[in-house]
Structure formats: C-alpha cells, structure tokens
Amino acid sequence: MTFSVKNFALRLAQPAAPRWGLGAAMLACVWLSACSPSGREASAEPVQASPKAPRALALARGKVDVEGGLLVLPAGAEGVVQQLKVKDGQRVQAGQVLLRLGDAAAQADVAVAESEEQLAQARLAARTARLPVLQQTLTRWQTAAKQGAADGQQVEEAAQALRDAQSEQAIAKAEVQVAQRKQAQLRALLTRQELRAPEAGTVVRVQSHVGAHVAPGTPTVVLLPERALIVRAELNESFASAVREGMPATVVIDGDAGAAQRLPAAKVLRISPVFGVGQLQEDTQRGPVRVIECVLVFDQPPVARVGQNVRVTFHE
Template identity: 60%
Template sequence: MNKTLRLSTAYLAVAAAIAALLAGCSPSKGDLPASTAQAAIAATPQSGPAAVARGKIEVEGGLIDLAPGINGTVQQLPVKEGQSVPRGQLLMRMADDASRADLLVAESEWKLAEARLSAKTKRLPLVKTMHARWQNAAREGAADAHSVDEAAQQLRDAQSEADVAQAEVKVAQAKVEQLRAVQRRFELHAPEAGTIVRIRTHAGSQAGPAQTVITLLPQKPLIVRAELNESFANAVREGMHATVVLDGDAGNNTVALPDAKVLRISPVFGAAHLQEDTQRGPVRIIECVLVFDQPPAKARVGQNVRVTFHE
C-alpha cells in the first residue's frame, strides 16, 4: 500500500514539472503574435455615432397652396386628388362670362384695326408712285407746280392715315392683352409638375385669393429636415454620412431608408418642433437638411424619421 502511494506522488510531481515547463515556454497574454493582435483590434467595437436627431420627410420648398387670383364662382374643376399634372395644367376655372365677352369684342376690334392698316399700307405705294410721276412731268414741263403740290399733299395724307392705322392696331392689341391678363386671373394653372394632394372646393362654390383651394406636391426629390439638438451643434458638418429610419408611433416600428448626407446646416438656433423636454422646457435646435443617396420608395412627405450621423 505504501509503495503504491509513493508511485502516485512521484507521478504527480513529474506532471507538475512538465506543466510548469510548458507554461514558461508559451507566450504571455501581453505578448500576443502580431496577427492575433490585429485580429483582436479589428474585432473591437467601433465608436458610437457622431450624433442622432429626429426629423421629418419633406420636399424642397414644401407643398404648394394654390388660390384663385379673383373672387368668384368656381365654374370648372378638371382635376382630382391624387392626379399627376404637368406644369401649366389647368386646375380650375372661375365663372367669367362678362370678361370673356369683353375679350371677344376686343379681339374683333383688333382684327378690324389690322384690316384698316393693311388697306392703308397697300394704298401708300400707289400714292408714292403717283407723286413721283407728277414730279417727273413737272421737270419735263408737262405739269405745273400746283399739280405736284396736290400729289405731295395726297402722299402726306396717305402716310398720316397709315400711321394712325398703325397706332390703332397697337391700342387694340394692348386692350386685348390687358383683357387676356384679366382672363388668366379667372384660371388657376399648375406652377410646376406635381401631384394634387387635396382639393378644398367644388364647382358652384365661392372662392377667392384668401382661400387655398388646391394643394400641390411638387415633383421634386424628398429631403429630411432634422432637428439637431444644440449639444450636437459642433458634431455634424456638411457632407457627413447619415442613416435614416422611419420612426413609428410605437417606437419600434422602424423601416430603413436609403442612406443620406448632410446638405446644409442652419447658422442659427431655433425652437424644436419634434423634440420636447417637459422638465427643462423648450429645446433649442439647429435645423439640418439631408438629401438621400437615392430616391426612397417607402417614404412620404410628413413622416417622422430618426437620423444617425456617422463620421
């Protein structure tokens, strides 16, 4: 029994010696090989985002509220909500019977004045030719000075009549252009291509310059208008990369959008509209506008988003 115990003790001593030798030959934790150290650095989590902010999807310049240029009754409304319209598309026409009648009369007067001018202009070369003939005849002794004077007077009269006719055409044309300008006030056209978002009137109702009747979403790229808290004022710069996600009401309903970059940063502070602090009161922010790298397919104007800025 004692012999067996002595052999076990000897074996344990040898094993301990071998373990100590191996430990001495192995590299310490602080002396890892270069490849292992680089791998460890690469696996180390990177620093956090430079800044975060809340924002809203908008279109450059905002929605366009349209109103008629004159008070009156809506006569025609040839568009509907959700319709895409090109620039210059007729959106609404007001009742303009009296104005249209005045325009028709003025256009007729313009045509009549042009007809008179044409007749006077065609007569003028004949009178000039007759005057020249009387002058040649007088030089040859075949006509007296009185006849030449009468021909000269006829030429002056014809020229004067042509000048008066030309002035009448200009007056008639100016009147037509003025009435056409008035006529345009009865019509509402799309100032640029876009989509009809809302119509707030109908045929037969009253409308005027103080009333928005149609809201147009212009066909422009969507942007993000973010509210950058004053604590991040110096952490964000133009051209910085950012990620954008839709911010659902529940806080966890997020949809990733295309990446964006900072287009411009406001030089002044303002009051927050998307952020609030019930304990500290109004939040001061700097407005930051971002543009998407590519058009977002799932974003709509007015949606709230969360923006994360990266170095």
C-alpha cells in the same frame, strides 16, 4: 489507426445483443466522422469577426419632407369655379389645368378687343390701298410740270395729299398695334382664370369645389412636387458642435407600428447657421428646446411619406 477501424467495423457487422447494438453503431459513426479529413479541415477554419459598428456621435428627431415643402396654389383672379379638373391623390404634369374660373365680363372684354383689332386692320388696309393711286397722281403732275402743262402749285398739292395719306397709314398701323396689345393684355387676364400646375407632382388636397366663389390669392389646391425626399432634423444645441456637413447618418421611421423601419443611408447636406425653437421635442421642465435644423439627403430613394417622423443617428 486503419486496422482498428476495420476491426471495429467487422464487429459491427456481426450480430450483437440488442441492448448495445444501436449505441455501438452511433458511436462508430461519430468516431469515423471525427477521423475523416473533412472533419479536420472544418475544425481548422478560422472564425471571422463581425465588422465593428460605427460609433454614434449625436441623435436627433426629424420629419420626411421635400425641398421647398408642399406647394399651396392660390387662385390668380376673382371668379366662380366653373371646372375642377383634378382630385385628391391625382398625379399631374407641369402646365396641366387644375381648375378653371368663369368670368363672363373678362370674356366679353376680349371679344370687344378682337372687334377693335379687326376695325383697325380694315382702316389700315383702306389707307394703304390709297397710296399707289396718290403716288401715280403725283408722278403725272411732276411729268406735266416738266413739259409746261402744269404749274408748281398742282405738283405741291399732289405731294401733300400723298404725305397726308402716308401719315394716316402710319396712324392706322399704330391703332392696329394698340388693339393687339390690348387684346393680349385681356387674354393674359383671362388666362388667370385658369390654375395650372407649376411642376409635376401629386395633388394632396383640393380646397375648393365647382360653384364656389374665390378671391385672388385664395388657396385652392395643395400640390406635392415630384422632388427627391429629404429629412429635416432638429439637432439639440448640445450636439451642435458634433455634426458637420457630409457626415453619414442612419434614419429610421419613428412610429408605434412594431419594429422601427430603417430607411436608406443618408448624409448631412447642410446645417442651419441659426438656432430655432424645436417643434418635435420639448422639455417639460425647461420649456421649448433650442435646436439647429439639419437637412439630410438619402443615397437612394426611400419608401417613405412626407410628414413621417424619423429618428436620426449621426455617425463618425
């Protein structure tokens, strides 16, 4: 084989007729490459089979959601919107003020309660200041009575005066406590004029404006809580026995914008124990479809939005 290759190469080195020189050179390159060890090794490599795709057991349609859904925050009291502190799309932290109502009457009640507490504190201080004097007076009369310079009536009168002063002091203390509790109650009512975010999230929609009059319970702000995204899938009753908790699933965005976008792998978190009426599918001949709601969680945070329609494929 080596001798033949060498002779063939020598012939290629000699001048040749133009009509076949180029073809002979190409043929020699192909023959040499075929006889090389690398060509033999490449042809001997085994072809690896592609992994078998998991078998689909059920299909369902669903929507992207968060556990508990969107939060519709109502006004806690009646009043006029005095300050609007957020706007649509703004991220907020837990406890952050979203809006504030104006209520002059409630603020006036708090001011009156503060004055009442100050008056009760002053009355308590005055009655407390009398006690040492009355105690000293009683002690002098008791000493005088022991020495025969005073009778028992005078001692009893001094003791009664001290007891009366102590009772007045106790009443004054109770008045202070009542005033403080009344003030705390009015301040609690005043805090209802403020709407605060119950948890971190994003403002989806503000349903009021400055100057608007709202009543207690009026929806004012819709908040998307900062929680993990889930999928609520409607499983047709014909697939009810095929799906179980923990089963893996493939989720893709169900839309008309070209190829379907595949989301991270998911698994079944829980399955509703009752049937319901499908909201995402309907049989035009039979009418509403009976479905079971399945909640799925993602293995990784997906790039999706709450409310997006998805298609779910449940696997073995």
